[in-house]
Amino acid sequence: MTGRSVEGPAAAAALPRRTWVFRLSITFLVGAAGGWLFDQANLPLAWMIGALVFTTVGAIAGVPMIASHKVRQPLIAIIGVMLGAQFTPEVAARIPEWWASVIALLAYVGLSTSLLFWYFRRLGHGPVTAYCASTPGGLNEMVLIAQEMRGDYLSVALVHATRVLVTVLIVPFGFIALGLYDQGSRASLGAAFGDISLDEAAILTAGGVAGYFGAKALKIPAAALTGPMIVSALLHLVGASTIAPPGPLVAIAQVVVGSTLGARFAGVPIRRVLRLVVHSLGSTAIMISLTILLAAAASAFVDASIPALVLALAPGGLAEMSLIALALGIEAAFVAAHHVIRIALVVLVLPTVFRRRFEDPGGRGEP
Secondary structure, X not given: XXXXXXXXXXXXXXXXXXXXXXXXXXXXXXXXXXXXXXHHOOOOOHHHHHXXXXXXXXXXXXXXXXXXXXXXXXXXXXXXXXXXXXXXXXXXXHHHXXXXXXXXXXXXXXXXXXXXXXXXXXXXXXXXXXXXXXXOOOHHHHHXXXXXXXXXXXXXXXXXXXXXXXXHHHHHXXXXXXXXXXXXXXXXXXXXXHHOOHHHHHHHHHHHHHHHHHHHHOOOOOHHHHHHHHHHHHHHHOOXXXXXXXXXXXXXXXXXXXXXXXXXXXXXXHHHHHHHHHHHHHHHXXXXXXXXXHHHHHOOOOOOOHHHHHHHHOOOOHXXXXXXXXXXXXXXXXXXXXXXXXXXXXXXXXHXXXXXXXXXXXXXXXX
């Protein structure tokens, strides 16, 4: 596999600028075409899933693509601002009632990581690779940890990318199959540009920028999404803003999120993709089974729907699961808040526990 698609900005910066721009343009053109076609078919989360499907197929087929962290970050901030707009005073008043679902989330992270560590070890992966592939989230962080501790970071990247891809495809279409989503009543992406005043636009923009740089300075996980979401939530709770970002910007953000995920498969030999996809499908099945069981258990104690609980615990990315909640009209603030907690556990707590148990003081890497 080439490092371009999984190693982030450092590898992308090594490419000649014209090559980088060309590949990025191809990636987003293919993604936008997929998003448009899915939107015409009136599918849920059309712009993101369409972009994801088309770029994944194109990347595996050999179309020159690249996953750019630099471009993804500012677009993720738009999604953060939109999610923050969901935190109304009514939602904020319910936060103390979420204790049971937070406990279910803690159990989910612990159980899934333990089970999948055993699963990947049984498949022959070393301890570092097995751990980094087993966490329910933290794709970028787990790749960096695997690289630092001399694990197979390319396999880690592929397993996580496949997990998110499969989850994003299964969950919304699963809801359709179960009659939990009416395709004829798809939620709007947001207001038109002309419906937002310059004052409101300036407030939202300033909030998104301040949230991103503030979260980055404080080293908050998923700063590009979490920071703008927190600031936007505060602005909406105090009444400084009453709207969400315009729909066209949200559609563009969805295309970038979906395209970036699909492009991670660029340059990967098909044989390796198939082997790791099979491994990842097994791990994702375990995660989704745990998600459904714990969501059902928590539903007896939390005033939230089963779909909301499933999305809150599902092993997809924060941006992806939150966008699905928005598209399906399912308590997006509840879902986003739980995924922020999950990311904090995966990025801040679990690596410390693992390092103390498995880190090789000789720096030789895993066997």
